[in-house]
Amino acid sequence: MIKAKIHEREKERLALLQSYSILDTLPEKDYDNLTKLAAEICQTPISLITLLDDKRQWFKSHYGLEVSETPIEDAFCAHAITGNDPIFITKDAREDNRFHKNPLVTGEPNIVFYAGIPLKNANGLPLGTLCVIDDKPRTLTESQKESLNVLSEQVINLLELRKNKLELERAHKKLKKFSKKLERKVFQRTNQLEIKTIKLELINNDLESFNHICSHDLQEPLRKIQMFISQVSDTEFDNLSEEGKHKLERIDLSAARMRNLIQDLLAYGSTETIDNSLTTVSLKKLVDEVKDVLSEELKEHKTVLRVQKDCEITVRPIQFKQLLFNLFTNAIKFSKREDKPVIKVSGKIVEGSDYPELELAEEKRYSRILVSDNGIGFDQKYERKVFEIFQRLHSDEEYQGTGIGLAIVKRIITTHNGQIRVESSLGNGATFEIFIPLADQAI
Template sequence: MIKAKIHDKEKERLALLNLYSILDTPAEKDYDNLTKLAAEICQAPISLITLLDDKRQWFKSHHGIDVSETPIEHSFCAHAIIGDEEIFTMDDARDDARFLDNPLVTGNPNIVFYAGIPLKNATGIPLGTLCVMDRKPRILTDSQKESLKILSEQVINLLELRTNKLELEKTHKKLKKFSKKLEKKVFQRTNQLEIKTIKLELMINDLASFYHICSHDLQEPLRKIQMFISQISETEYDNLSVHGKHKLERIDLSAARMRNLIQDLLTYGYNENLENSMMNVSLNKMVDDVKDVLSQELKESNTVLKVLSDCMITVRPIQFKQLLFNLFTNAIKFTKNKEFPSIEVNGEIIEGAAYPNLNLSVETKYTRIVVADNGIGFEQKYATKVFEIFQRLHSNEEYQGTGIGLAIAKRIVLTHRGRISVESSPGNGATFEIFIPLAE
């Protein structure tokens, strides 16, 4: 057995691998789906997503074997990453001096055939491989090699998406920490309403450019994943088993969920930020505009949506229609079994002094808007949690969603210097109460 040489840029390679923060992380379905699909396409019993540090090869996903890592000196993948070949293949390892007495060849899992594609980042530095293996001699077809290459590019895209997500979370934590410090300082000189206003304006201004940058960095690799899925569907779909087709469809669904999450994140960070965009409009007009957008959903779900009492509101129309859209779609989504959704909207003009417990300005008139539905409801103890970003009360299997819709609704209300709350109980729907300052 001959141990592989150390990569020419080993220090840089190990530093890059550490930057991805992927080693020793739990199994993830998106990676497991790729190894299963690779095994299906290549008709190989074993497939791996391997990442190499200085002492071992660790498997982010392993299909066909139970171990999660092996010593690097036994690694086929260590040989694969040091060459210039696009794909490193070994038709029969027993005939090669580098591997003939390798424990992985002479013992379990008795590897004979190996084909691995290095997983390289944009600078061409390899982190590991996507590989398939068999216990008998094999030769891959050109079509199988091309498919394996496409899948390896999807692995890199998943790693890049993971890095972008970690950076997004890290930045969000920093902003949250900074906002808490600011709130403590300002509290000594102003009232609670002013604190919320300053905190909101700071976050909106800082996040506007941040979300714009992330929109490209997150969506570009996602578009590539969807393009590769489309290519596999066109060239290899008929060659897949029913199980393989199912896995490919699951990957496509995962990409769609990621796209929806990114779009919701961008909506969450978006703000018109123009004082002169505020308008006095009819609540009924806003509801009618949203009903036009949701006409198909309302028809398919047999939803009854009506405005019981109309009034004027002072809002940014685009934002406020987004708020109503999120409340209405939630009401349609979270419907009790065998019941048709019902949504009732009420509006009235009130004096801030009439609600002394809500910290409203006593000298200001407000539009009070109530949106009530007959959905499944939830326990009142979650009334604050539902407005937090990424907070969900149900699994994706029960109800699809990203956990951002009500966070967007709250942000829109806050940009209007208003307030929003909800009353609910299991089985009795939810009633949202919104207060928006009314301009003369």
Template sequence: MIKPPFPSDEKERLSAVRSYHLLDTLPEKDFDNITALAASICDVPIALVTLLDANRNFLKSHYGVPFNESPRNTSFCAHAILEENDLFIVEDARIDPRFQRNPFVTEMNAIFYAGVRLMDPHGYPLGTLCVFDSKPRELSNKQKKALSSLAYQVVNLFESKKRNRTLMTVQEELRERNEELKNFAGIVSHDMKMPLANMIITSDMLQAKYGGLLDEQAKKYLDYIKQSSFTLSEYITGLLEHYETDKTASYVEEIFDSQDLFEEIIELLNISVDCEINLPEENFEMQANKAALEQIILNLVSNSIKYNDKEKIKIDIECREKDDLYHFSISDNGMGIPAEEMSHIFELFGTLGILDREGKKGNGIGLSTVKKLVTKLQGEIAVSSTLGVGTTIEFYIQKNGGANKAF
């Protein structure tokens, strides 16, 4: 018996093998199906998918044998990876000097061997797809081609699992970073709200105490400080709502009347302009995440009021049950949305570049938060709009435990 030597690039080859994280893993059906097929095609009792480690031959799939590893120095596959030809065949191991007195030959009657090298994309042989028989024999050209094709599929499986593992690692890193960002945003936002409140209060105090001593320009500066503080405060509140959507979406579902929900929302809006809001005529009992639903509708109705250039604002709200879903529609007679901007309105920080009725520019957080909450409630949201005429936003959410359906 001749012990197989190590390849000259063994260090790099081993690194390639271990990069797949398949050593010492449990059997998998995808690989077992391939070895079963290889054994059937070649009409042999044993078929293996092997990975050559430093001192052993690990059997990722072992059809026809009860063990999952063997010593490398007696391995047929350790010889096979050294061959330039991808298909390595030993027709009768009893007369081959490399395998005479090999324990696999003398004790397990491994006489015939055919192995195809499993080559990674960088040209390193990882192991083999191989078959054994207990008698001397030959493979037909069709069998050889089939074995090579199956080996190609094994490598594809290796690569697919490697990519999936990388993606899972990246997803976990992104999840951790997103969690860090949420925590950072929460801490910073909470810490900034108090100084902003102080700035607003201080502006009012200066205006009240020293207003008579200030000229018009100075008064404008004070008013600008106050309004900027309000704008930043609204921005921070929006960010907090956006990053706390997971918490809001996890609230326990409640049972409540639809009419009560809409009336509470109108009360929260504290509307001070000429506005007609038409509520659904039908009142029915709902079971849903009330806090999340309230935040969604509050955002949408608030936008219908803010981005409206008509003397009298008109908003129609519709709500209905259908199968396992609650459907909502909010239509207004506002400014409308340009067609080229329709696909961006639900993006975080995506703004239309237009001013609301009070001359303020939006921050692009509210609708992103709405979209995120609707998605968390296993629903979908859609928008249709005519510039200068108005906008309709429709969305649905699932009833408790309902099946997902389209509009």
């Protein structure tokens, strides 16, 4: 048995691995789907996604193997990441002097055949491998090798997407913390106009960060994932078992979920940059326009959507229609399975002084808009959480979503210098109460 060489850029490689914050995380379906598909394509009993630190190889996903890590000195993958071959293959480890005395060969899982593709970042540093293993000799066809390479690319894309999301969340928390600290200092020294200016500057910085991540860092790897899925579907789909076809379809669904996330992020950022002209319009007119857009979905779910009382509102129409769209689709999504969704909208003009509990200008008039539904509702203690970006009260298995829809609603209200609150309880639907300054009193 011959121990693998240490990578020539080992210190840099380990630092890169730590930056993903992936080691010792819980299993994830997207990674498990890739190992299952790799095993199905290559017809092997074992497939692994391995990540190597300085002491062990840890398995982010381990299909057909019970253990979650092994010592690095026994790792076939340690040889794979230090070689120059695009795919490291050992047809029969029992006859290879590097491995014939390896405990993973002489004992469980009795490795005979091994094929691993290094998982490299854009700069060529390897984090680990996507590998397939068998307890008997075998060879891979060129088509199987190509498919394994495609799947390894998708593993890297998942890792990059995870890293980008973590960086986005950290940046958002840092910005939020900085915003609160700065706001307190400014509030002591300036008037309300200066405070609003600082808030707009912080929002613009936040927007630039979101636009950059959405327009490049997230969309580029997503396009690659979709391209690779298409390639596998075109060349290998008929050769897959029914289970393999199912797994490929699951990967395609995962890509669709990421596409929805990106679209919602772009919508979240665009609330500051589009449709800047304020217009006084009928609330019912905007509701009817959104109703037309949602006609198929409303019909499919047998949804009742009606305006009980109309009033004038002074808004940026495109933005406010996006707000209504998000509230209506939210009501449909979280409807009770046994009842058809019912959404009621009403509006009236009120004085700011009538609501001392809110931060409304007492001398101004506001359009007060109520949007209520008969859905599953939520515990009132989560009132603030539902408006925070990436915050969700349900898992994907229960209700799919990105946790951005109501954050967009809150941001649109903020750009209109308005207020929003919600009342709800479990099983009793939700009522959103919106206040928008009327006519020339708005921003």
